[in-house]
Amino acid sequence: MKVGLLGLGTVGGGTAQLLLEKKEHFEELLGAELELTLAADLDASQKESLGLDDRIFTQDASRIVGNPEIDIVVETIGGMKVAKDFMLEALSAGQQVVTANKALLATHGREIHATAKANQTSVAFEAAVGGGIPLIRSIREGLLANRIESCMGILNGTSNFILTRMTQDNAPFEEVLALAQKKGYAEQDPTFDVEGVDAAHKLAIITSLVTGDYPSLEDIHMEGISKITPLDIQFANEFGFTVKLLAIMKNKGQKVQARVHPALVPHDHVLASVDGAFNALHITGDWVGDVLLYGLGAGREATASAVVADVVDLARDLLVKSRGRVPALGLAKSRGEHLELAPMEETSCQYYFRFTAADEPGVLAKVSRILSEHNISIETVIQKGRRSEGSVPIVMMTHEAVEKDVSAALARINALPQITEPIMLMRKA
Amino acid sequence: MKVGLLGLGTVGGGTAQLLLEKKEHFEELLGAELELTLAADLDASQKESLGLDDRIFTQDASRIVGNPEIDIVVETIGGMKVAKDFMLEALSAGQQVVTANKALLATHGREIHATAKANQTSVAFEAAVGGGIPLIRSIREGLLANRIESCMGILNGTSNFILTRMTQDNAPFEEVLALAQKKGYAEQDPTFDVEGVDAAHKLAIITSLVTGDYPSLEDIHMEGISKITPLDIQFANEFGFTVKLLAIMKNKGQKVQARVHPALVPHDHVLASVDGAFNALHITGDWVGDVLLYGLGAGREATASAVVADVVDLARDLLVKSRGRVPALGLAKSRGEHLELAPMEETSCQYYFRFTAADEPGVLAKVSRILSEHNISIETVIQKGRRSEGSVPIVMMTHEAVEKDVSAALARINALPQITEPIMLMRKA
Numbered sequence: 007m008k009v010g011l012l013g014l015g016t017v018g019g020g021t022a023q024l025l026l027e028k029k030e031h032f033e034e035l036l037g038a039e040l041e042l043t044l045a046a047d048l049d050a051s052q053k054e055s056l057g058l059d060d061r062i063f064t065q066d067a068s069r070i071v072g073n074p075e076i077d078i079v080v081e082t083i084g085g086m087k088v089a090k091d092f093m094l095e096a097l098s099a100g101q102q103v104v105t106a107n108k109a110l111l112a113t114h115g116r117e118i119h120a121t122a123k124a125n126q127t128s129v130a131f132e133a134a135v136g137g138g139i140p141l142i143r144s145i146r147e148g149l150l151a152n153r154i155e156s157c158m159g160i161l162n163g164t165s166n167f168i169l170t171r172m173t174q175d176n177a178p179f180e181e182v183l184a185l186a187q188k189k190g191y192a193e194q195d196p197t198f199d200v201e202g203v204d205a206a207h208k209l210a211i212i213t214s215l216v217t218g219d220y221p222s223l224e225d226i227h228m229e230g231i232s233k234i235t236p237l238d239i240q241f242a243n244e245f246g247f248t249v250k251l252l253a254i255m256k257n258k259g260q261k262v263q264a265r266v267h268p269a270l271v272p273h274d275h276v277l278a279s280v281d282g283a284f285n286a287l288h289i290t291g292d293w294v295g296d297v298l299l300y301g302l303g304a305g306r307e308a309t310a311s312a313v314v315a316d317v318v319d320l321a322r323d324l325l326v327k328s329r330g331r332v333p334a335l336g337l338a339k340s341r342g343e344h345l346e347l348a349p350m351e352e353t354s355c356q357y358y359f360r361f362t363a364a365d366e367p368g369v370l371a372k373v374s375r376i377l378s379e380h381n382i383s384i385e386t387v388i389q390k391g392r393r394s395e396g397s398v399p400i401v402m403m404t405h406e407a408v409e410k411d412v413s414a415a416l417a418r419i420n421a422l423p424q425i426t427e428p429i430m431l432m433r434k435a
Numbered sequence: 436m437k438v439g440l441l442g443l444g445t446v447g448g449g450t451a452q453l454l455l456e457k458k459e460h461f462e463e464l465l466g467a468e469l470e471l472t473l474a475a476d477l478d479a480s481q482k483e484s485l486g487l488d489d490r491i492f493t494q495d496a497s498r499i500v501g502n503p504e505i506d507i508v509v510e511t512i513g514g515m516k517v518a519k520d521f522m523l524e525a526l527s528a529g530q531q532v533v534t535a536n537k538a539l540l541a542t543h544g545r546e547i548h549a550t551a552k553a554n555q556t557s558v559a560f561e562a563a564v565g566g567g568i569p570l571i572r573s574i575r576e577g578l579l580a581n582r583i584e585s586c587m588g589i590l591n592g593t594s595n596f597i598l599t600r601m602t603q604d605n606a607p608f609e610e611v612l613a614l615a616q617k618k619g620y621a622e623q624d625p626t627f628d629v630e631g632v633d634a635a636h637k638l639a640i641i642t643s644l645v646t647g648d649y650p651s652l653e654d655i656h657m658e659g660i661s662k663i664t665p666l667d668i669q670f671a672n673e674f675g676f677t678v679k680l681l682a683i684m685k686n687k688g689q690k691v692q693a694r695v696h697p698a699l700v701p702h703d704h705v706l707a708s709v710d711g712a713f714n715a716l717h718i719t720g721d722w723v724g725d726v727l728l729y730g731l732g733a734g735r736e737a738t739a740s741a742v743v744a745d746v747v748d749l750a751r752d753l754l755v756k757s758r759g760r761v762p763a764l765g766l767a768k769s770r771g772e773h774l775e776l777a778p779m780e781e782t783s784c785q786y787y788f789r790f791t792a793a794d795e796p797g798v799l800a801k802v803s804r805i806l807s808e809h810n811i812s813i814e815t816v817i818q819k820g821r822r823s824e825g826s827v828p829i830v831m832m833t834h835e836a837v838e839k840d841v842s843a844a845l846a847r848i849n850a851l852p853q854i855t856e857p858i859m860l861m862r863k864a
Contacts, residue, residue, distance in 0.1 A: 024580055024722060035579055037767030132577065138723035140569075140577020148561065148569020150464055151453055151743040276729060279708050286727075293453060293740040294567035298715075298729035300705060311723040314580040326757030338466030 007040045007321040010070030011080045012092055014047035017106050017133065018082030019056055020310030025317070032314075036321055044070050067092060072099040078320050080313060081105040090114055097121045097129065102320040102329065104313055106133035112207035115220040119334045128323070128330045130316035135208040136161065136285050138308030139301035140315065145215045145289065146336040152291025154216040157255040158269075158435055161208040163283040163303045164192045164199035165231050165251040169239075169268075170281045173248065176236045191283065201230030202251065202266035209253035212287070213264050216257055218337045219345035227265035227350040234268055238360055238430055241388060241401045242270050245358070248278040252435055261348035269435040270358055277435070351410035356385070356434035361400040361419065362427035369424045370400055380415035382407040397426050403434070436469045436750040439499030440509045441521055443476035446535050446562065447511030448485050449739030454746070461743075465750055473499050496521060501528040507749050509742060510534040519543055526550045526558065531749040531758065533742055535562035541636035544649040548763045557752070557759045559745035564637040565590065565714050567737030568730035569744065574644045574718065575765045581720030583645040586684040587698075587864055590637040592712040592732045593621045593628035594660050594680040598668075598697075599710045602677065605665045620712065630659030631680065631695040638682035641716070642693050645686055647766045648774035650693055656779040658696035667789055667859055670817060670830045671699050674787070677707040681864055690777035698864040699787055706864070780839035785814070785863035790829040790848065791856035798853045799829055809844035811836040826855050832863070 011022055025032070025042040032040040045058060046067045053063040070076050071092050079096040081103060083089045089110050096103050098121060105111065111118065111134055122129045132142045136159075145154065160166050164186060171182045183200065186192035198204045206226045214220045231251050242249050247270035256263040271278045276298050280286040285303025290296050302308040323329050363369040370389060377384065388401045416429050440451055454461070454471040461469040474487060475496045482492040499505050500521050508525040510532060512518045518539050525532050527550060534540070540547065540563055551558045561571045565588075574583065589595050593615060600611045612629065615621035627633045635655045643649045660680050671678050676699035685692040700707045705727050709715040714732025719725050731737040752758050792798040799818060806813065817830045845858050 028580065031582075032580075034766050034768050034770075035762075138578075138720075139726060140573045143572060143577050144569045147748060148572050148744050149567075149740065150747055151457065151461075151740045153460075274708075276705075276708060279703075279705060284725075291567075291740065293736045295731045295734075295737055297568060298727070300725075300727035300729070302724045305724075307722045308724055311578065311580045311720065315577055318579055319576060322760055326755060326760050328755030328757050328760070331751055331755050331757070331760075333464075337463050339463050341463075 007036065007038055007078065007324060008043040008076050009041065009078045009080060009317055010043055010073065010076040011045040011082065012067050012070060013081065013083035014045055014052040014056060015082065015084065016306045017309045017313065018047070018080070019052065020306035021080060021082060021313045022056055022058065024310045024314050032318060035318055036325065038321070038325060040318065040321055043076060046070055071096045074099070076101060077324055078102045078104060078317055080317060081107060082313065086110055086113065093118060093129070094121050097125050097127055100125050100127050102127050102324070103129045104316040104320065105129060105131050106309055106313055108134040108204070108207040108211060112210035112220070112223055115211070115214055122334060123330065126329055128320065129334055130320055131211070132316050133309050133312035135211050136287060136299070137301065137303040137305060138311040139285060139287070139299050139303065140312070141287050141299045142215065144299055145212065147332060149289065149291050149294055149297065150336060152293050153257070154289060154291050155256070155258050156290040157212050157216065157287060158277060159209070159212065159253045159287040160250055160277060160280050160285055161253045161287070161303060162199050162205045162251060163285055164196065165205070166280065166285070167191050167283050168200065169231060169234070169249055169251060172234070172236055173239050178236055179232055179234060200232050202228040205251060205253040205266045209255060209264050209266060213255050213262065213345070214335050216255060217262055217345050218335050218341055221262070221264055221345050221347050225347040227267065229267035231268055233430065237399065238432065241360065242358060242432070244388060245270070245386060245403050246273055247271055247434070248273060249432065250277060254435070259348070261346060263348045263353060265350060265353065268432050270432055271435045275435070351413065353409040354406050356406055357404045357412055358432040358434070359402050359404070360430040361425055362397050363400055364424040364426055365396050365398045366424055372422060372424070373400065373419055376418050377404070377415050380411040382411055382415055436465070436467055436507065436753060437472040437505050438470065438507045438509060438746055439472055439502065439505040440474040440511065441496055441499060442510065442512035443474055443481040443485060444511065444513065445735045446738045446742065447476070447509070448481065449735035450509060450511060450742045451485055451487065453739045453743050461747060464747055465754065467750070467754055469747065469750055472505060475499055500525045501530070503528070505530060506753055507531045507533060507746055509746060510536060511742065515539055515542065522547060522558070523550050526554050526556055529554050529556050531556050531753065532558045533745040533749065534558060534560050535738055535742055537563040537633070537636040537640060541639035541649070541652055544640070544643055551763060552759065555758055557749065558763055559749055560640070561745050562738050562741035564640050565716060565728070566730065566732040566734060567740040568714060568716070568728050568732065569741070570716050570728045571644065573728055574641065576761060578718065578720050578723055578726065579765060581722050582686070583718060583720050584685070584687050585719040586641050586645065586716060587706060588638070588641065588682045588716040589679055589706060589709050589714055590682045590716070590732060591628050591634045591680060592714055593625065594634070595709065595714070596620050596712050597629065598660060598663070598678055598680060601663070601665055602668050607665060608661055608663060629661050631657040634680060634682040634695045638684060638693050638695060642684050642691065642774070643764050645684060646691055646774050647764050647770055650691070650774050650776050654776040656694035656696065660697055662859065663697055666828065667861065670789065671787060671861070673817060674699070674815060674832050675702055676700055676863070677702060678861065679706060683864070688777070690775060692777045692782060694779060694782065697861050699861055700864045704864070780842065782838040783835050785835055786833045786841055787861040787863070788831050788833070789859040790854055791826050792829055793853040793855055794825050794827045795853055801851060801853070802829065802848055805847050806833070806844050809840040811840055811844055
């Protein structure tokens with residue numbers, strides 16, 4: 007079994023090291039040799055830092071992609087265009103592919119899997135979601151008897167680290183973000199992580215495993231954590247909730263819902279205690295009930311662990327000449343129809359609102375009347391003493407309400423002259 | 436693909452229903468028909484209660500076992516002798532076998548897997564540990580790149596239910612056990628569950644996946660929860676711990692440790708919040724770091740979900756003519772040596788002791804001196820006011836100490852005339 011590795015960054019470098027360090031272990035597992043034959047990176051300095059042999063290191067990816075002597079191609083380049091071209095070329099040549107590239111799968115998954123299928127080969131992607139947590143396998147194989155009714159995931163370690171620190175230290179977003187950037191937990195441009203884009207990519211992949219088709223990314227509602235204040239975290243806590251950035255898939259009604267947004271998780275729910283850089287996916291199946299899978303969602307070692315699990319899995323397929331034994335999205339027969347997500351405006355859940363209002367009599371009455379005119383009933387209200395400059399926060403949890411009604415009501419409330427700041431909204435998990 | 440089912444009790448009945456109800460779903464997954472061809476039970480009333488067709492139900496297991504028309508035999512009889520005979524006969528005839536029988540695997544796993552291998556077939560056993568949680572797959576396949584350094588599991592739902600209620604209601608063991616029996620969560624003879632035997636069976640299976648061989652059951656240290664009092668739970672709480680019955684495997688030193696006993700879990704550890712009938716396994720791998728798998732560890736639906744996942748997995752093997760594609764214990768090459776566990780007396784950890792002593796001056800000094808003479812140093816002591824009849828509890832947490840030293844010290848302390856009740860001991864997780 008010959009493996010070629012494209013890209014020696016964090017994950018690729020870890021994968022190379024793992025394949026080399028534990029070569030004998032993988033032979034014990036496979037009963038056959040698993041060789042890292044070639045590892046490519048444009049940056050020649052990676053060769054030194056990883057201590058790679060001259061015979062293994064190359065700057066020329068074309069020695070791997072399409073090379074009939076390489077059985078399994080590991081794509082750890084990241085990014086879109088180059089990674090996609092290499093992947094499609096490798097698949098077209100009948101090579102097996104392992105990838106950790108969630109953005110690529112979430113955007114071009116359909117084309118990639120179709121290419122794999124047409125060439126009787128396969129793409130494995132355990133490392134694309136949840137780092138080292140074996141959640142792709144668990145959904146696709148371990149829980150295959152179930153209709154997966156709901157998935158709720160903490161799938162972005164950076165956001166979870168920031169929210170955890172905001173909660174523990176009562177610190178504002180900007181301050182904790184700066185700390186995370188200093189520690190290397192957040193990128194200099196943190197948009198992908200903190201605005202929910204990365205979590206949405208992972209949610210698209212999970213949704214594809216549940217439904218057999220990829221949703222369109224633009225149909226996934228996406229909200230990040232940058233607007234959350236320590237005040238909201240405190241109020242949520244008073245209501246009995248922890249604030250988490252959740253990726254949510256619901257598969258109970260006619261259409262599947264997929265959305266990423268800050269969410270209020272009840273303190274006694276297992277997801278509430280998933281802190282720091284940890285990821286977790288909470289799955290509800292019609293037969294299995296609730297399952298939680300938890301672990302490090304990123305990082306060199308954990309992600310390499312998942313990449314290599316896929317490499318060995320594909321090697322086992324090759325050994326018994328059964329490429330594509332488990333279809334990429336679980337289904338042998340494609341349903342042949344494109345997945346259409348439910349529009350966000352049809353979502354219904356409980357809402358958290360924080361209004362900042364001029365400290366005048368009658369504001370709460372006005373707000374409540376508008377909400378009630380839009381079928382939104384209030385479960386709990388907290389209105390606390392005067393804050394600086396004559397504004398007070400009015401905070402409430404609603405009973406179950408519909409997103410469309412909420413949008414309409416909030417537009418009207420926002421237009422009230424007594425409302426002095428943008429309304430803060432969060433949804434209950 | 437033809438499936439025969441042996442035993443229509445809780446799990447078997449659920450499996451039959453699931454295979455029948457979701458026949459089309461499994462065809463979508465497999466691209467081939469998956470038929471429940473025969474289901475056997477001595478008790479003919481099961482036929483009615485499950486609404487089974489005359490052509491499916493039989494009281495004669497020999498129509499399934501060894502029948503060349505049945506590809507996959509599901510053993511959900513439970514117990515030892517009959518289940519084992521059927522399983523070995525089916526394997527010898529080249530049939531694939533799925534089982535949920537942890538006691539059988541833990542006791543005769545070596546013989547069963549050897550028989551499967553000799554006949555080029557396989558035994559799948561996801562349902563044997565952790566009910567619906569896909570943990571066998573996760574350890575064997577998802578985490579295969581790792582040296583698994585430690586597993587800590589809450590693997591018995593009955594014990595966990597009892598401990599959770601004892602903690603929440605401050606109620607004694609006997610009272611909660613009676614409640615659990617009334618609710619059907621505990622057997623009339625609860626020994627297997629509350630004395631750690633069931634958890635030890637599951638730990639033996641987990642250990643086999645980590646090491647490639649089964650340990651001898653008699654070498655697994657086994658302690659249950661029947662001696663734990665609400666007072667111990669309260670003191671543990673004061674020290675910052677929750678009491679759980681843990682199955683622990685450590686694979687860091689020369690020899691593997693495997694033990695089941697009540698353990699003090701720090702409040703902020705994920706296992707501390709696993710309550711009620713839920714199970715969880717906390718795994719630490721050298722590359723993946725910490726992983727937690729959590730879900731319902733028993734029950735008709737959750738366990739059937741795992742059984743059927745195995746059935747489909749074996750059917751996929753049959754479709755690509757690759758029986759035994761993944762070796763039962765992960766390793767293609769057996770290491771050929773029997774696993775020997777480290778003796779319990781070599782274990783070292785932190786200890787919790789509760790001494791009940793006559794309320795006289797100098798007892799604490801005597802106890803402390805004996806401990807120190809056995810290299811046991813005390814981290815924290817709680818000695819509270821007088822209890823009834825002149826006895827007081829002295830409770831302490833030690834620093835790391837060795838089991839052998841602890842046994843010797845406690846034997847001496849126990850012999851002190853001032854010690855009026857047996858010493859309570861728990862270990863830190």
